[in-house]
Each structure stands twice: as C-alpha cells, then as structure tokens.
Amino acid sequence: MKYGNIDFNNKTILITGGAGFIGSNLAFYFQKNFPDAKVIVFDKFRNEETFSNGNLKSLGHFKNLLGFKGIVISGDITKKEDIEKLEEYNIDYIFHKAAISDTTVSDQKIMIDTNVNAFKDLCDLAVRKNASMIYASFAATYGNSNIFKIGYERPNNVYGFSKLMMDNLAKEYYDKIRIVGLRYFNVYGKREYFKGKTASMVLQFGLQLLKGERARLFEGSDKIKRDFVYIEDIIQANIKACNSQKNGVYNVGTGIARSFQEIVDLLKKEFSIKREDVYIPNPYKKQYQYFTEADIEDTKKYLDYNPRFNLENGIKTYVPEIIRIYEEEIK
C-alpha cells in the first residue's frame, strides 16, 4: 500500500541501517512504489565481532536486500571517513535507522558513540544537503514510566537513554531542517529473522512452535503487556513523517497494549497447535518494561498516522512469512 502524497520519484533517499529489519523494508517500499527514486543503503553489515552478551555487534545482512536494485555502501556511521562517502550525493531524504538495536547491550561508550554522536554527524549532513531527516527513536526511552507520552521518559537501560539523547540533540536542528523522530514500540514483521535473539517475540515464539517445541514465556506473561506494532504501520509512519506538520518526536504503536501470552495463543490458533507452554524466570527483571502502550494522539494529529494492524491481523498477515523462514532457513 502507498502512503501519503509525496512523489519520491527522482529523489535521492539515504537509508542508514538499510540492511537491517526496518531499513530494508523501507528500501523495498521505495523500490516498489517509486521506481525512479535513487535509494542508497548505508550499513555496517555483520562481521564476527560480538558484544560481551555474546550477540553480534551489527546485524545487517545481505539477504534482507536480495532483489534490491539501488546503491549499497558498506560503512560505519561512527567513522567520519565513511560518512564522507555520502557527500557526492544530492540527498533529499535521510531515514536514519542504523543503531545498536540490542536492548541487552551494556557497553555504554559504544552505545553513545553509535546512537548519539554519529547521529550529530548525520544531522549536519542533512543540513548541508537540505535533506529531511526521519530518525528512529524507541519506546525504551519510557523505561520505568507508566505514562507513554513525550516528556514522561524514564529510561532504565543505556539503549533507552541513548535514544532519548538523540531526541534531545534533534531539537538543535528543529529550526534548520525537517527533522522527525519516530518512537517505535515493539515492531514485528518481514525481514527481522537476521536479528537472531533480538528479533520480535512474535517470530521467536512462531519458530519455537513450528519446530515442535513448547513456547517459552517469562513467568506472568499474561500480565506483561506491550504495544506490538506491525512493520507496515512503521513504514506508514516513516512516509507520513516526510509531510509532518511539526518537527518533533512521535510515538508509533497501535495505541493498545497486548500480552506476550496473547501472542502465543494467537500463533497456536493460526498453526492449529494445541501444546502446553513453558514458563521461565525473567533474567532481565531490573531493566524490564512490564507495560508499554503508545499514546498516538499527536502522531494521528500531526502525521496523519492511523495504524491499520492490530495484533490479530498483524500476526495473520505475518504467519506465511514465519512458515517460509522455518522452511527455508531452519528446517
């Protein structure tokens, strides 16, 4: 589906983190709907380097871009010489998605270097090019807060803190360029498989069930609720942000919290599986968000955003892809 009324044909669109989950979905959105747009994907891509938690340092994967016809640049946003590779292009829009997207990373320096300091260099690039900047913020900025409205942030991990610092930094550019932060809640959908352990629980539970295993949930999962948002609605928000009436940060979710238990129940219904679940203690107790629910009033008002997918039809739409992943990547 096409969103908004901007014609992106003949425009140059830079997507940082474009080999990752959200960035690659955006790249294909433009390729499909605006064949004359020049789309540049800039991503660090994965290598063997891992954080102390054992997870890979960057998750970009070429398979997310199979069929992509645009330009691919391998580069690190924290390296000024890599950012310089972008100077030769007349960029109209920057969708900044490159980040350390792993909530369990505790290395504070690399998190701030990547998520905050590098963002400043990209904002300066946007000013030089007079480009619009649409960047990814995150619901983890709310942390321990129980009010999910801009201004009520209480991050409880360095990832959430880094995203809040991006939002603060963005304010310095409000009077220079169009700059919109999108505060995503829990995103799920196509092209997230290569995030591994950091992929959404919709995919992880789906694969556990297809493998014939019991779904592994944290104890009390019927009461742990999040705002789960389907990738299509994230794309909608990004496109509509290009027409935003006001610079600022906007929540992107469904506006309704649902439990992890409901995800498993819906998946079991879709797969016609009747199997007991397993409940395990939550190892992240101290830095865990037990409830999130996006207040999307301003997003509706200033971005004309209207979520099209609730958990039921989001999961229903995603299920054939979960089965494909199981068949082609796992079986």
Ligand SMILES: NC(=O)c1ccc[n+]([C@@H]2O[C@H](COP(=O)([O-])OP(=O)(O)OC[C@H]3O[C@@H](n4cnc5c(N)ncnc54)[C@H](O)[C@@H]3O)[C@@H](O)[C@H]2O)c1
């Ligand atoms: N998926 C979610 O539920 C969710 C929720 C809230 C916010 N976000 C944000 O959305 C954005 C995209 O997330 P995603 O889920 O697609 O994650 P992802 O890890 O799939 O994508 C991030 C991409 O950035 C790249 N990258 C990492 N460090 C880089 C660096 N130094 N230089 C260049 N590229 C680098 C990675 O290789 C990867 O391809 C991130 O900013 C993330 O914080 C995601």
